[in-house]
Amino acid sequence: MLAELLELATLAPSVGNSQPWRFVTVDDADRRAAVISNFEACNAAALADYDKETASSYATLKLEGLRQAPVHLAVFIDRETTDGKGLGNRTMPETSDYSVVLAIQTLWLAARAHHLGMGWVSILDPDKIHETLDVPSGWQFMAYLCLGYSEEEHEDPELVRHGWQARHSLDKLVLKR
Numbered sequence: 001m002l003a004e005l006l007e008l009a010t011l012a013p014s015v016g017n018s019q020p021w022r023f024v025t026v027d028d029a030d031r032r033a034a035v036i037s038n039f040e041a042c043n044a045a046a047l048a049d050y051d052k053e054t055a056s057s058y059a060t061l062k063l064e065g066l067r068q069a070p071v072h073l074a075v076f077i078d079r080e081t082t083d084g085k086g087l088g089n090r091t092m093p094e095t096s097d098y099s100v101v102l103a104i105q106t107l108w109l110a111a112r113a114h115h116l117g118m119g120w121v122s123i124l125d126p127d128k129i130h131e132t133l134d135v136p137s138g139w140q141f142m143a144y145l146c147l148g149y150s151e152e153e154h155e156d157p158e159l160v161r162h163g164w165q166a167r168h169s170l171d172k173l174v175l176k177r
């Protein structure tokens with residue numbers, strides 16, 4: 001199923017059709033353990049940075065499923081690819097990053113269509129992830145994804161349900177000119 005999901009993810013549009021996304025399936029137990037330690041260190045640092053009230057709320061949130069997820073997938077961007085011949089990203093280099101994010105979003109939708117849950121873990125030190133996964137030096141870390149069947153299904157986002165951040169109404173987000 002993962003191969004099928006990645007086939008779908010790579011149908012995402014990309015600037016100049018450069019397809020700058022690179023994926024790493026992380027199965028090795030020692031590397032997974034290093035990622036978990038990386039998360040624990042970053043999460044402790046984040047917790048220490050909040051005021052007391054926010055920290056006590058933060059501490060109740062479930063912010064990863066690294067031990068439970070059967071599939072760990074890291075996503076990188078290949079900064080050195082010449083594919084696409086610079087079309088579009090000569091003027092806006094950031095469109096390469098946007099292209100990778102579109103592949104991640106496509107993967108997310110495909111996973112949900114297969115009744116899988118996907119979590120994006122960003123409470124990680126990107127340089128350490130690069131080292132742990134031993135990827136080419138021209139790749140830059142974009143996302144660490146956990147995939148698996150979720151224990152619970154909800155209509156509302158977890159952070160809304162736990163009172164961390166409410167959803168905005170559209171009138172706050174759209175300007176008319």
Ligand SMILES: Cc1cc2nc3c(=O)[nH]c(=O)nc-3n(C[C@H](O)[C@H](O)[C@H](O)COP(=O)(O)O)c2cc1C
Nearest residue numbers: 062063064118119120121122123154156157158159
């Ligand atoms: C760029 C990005 C980074 C995220 N990083 C985290 C994270 O580090 N920890 C976390 O719990 N959720 C993170 N999320 C959110 C969740 O992965 C996502 O909301 C969740 O899997 C879906 O569940 P929900 O519908 O309950 O929000 C991130 C989402 C995005 C788009």
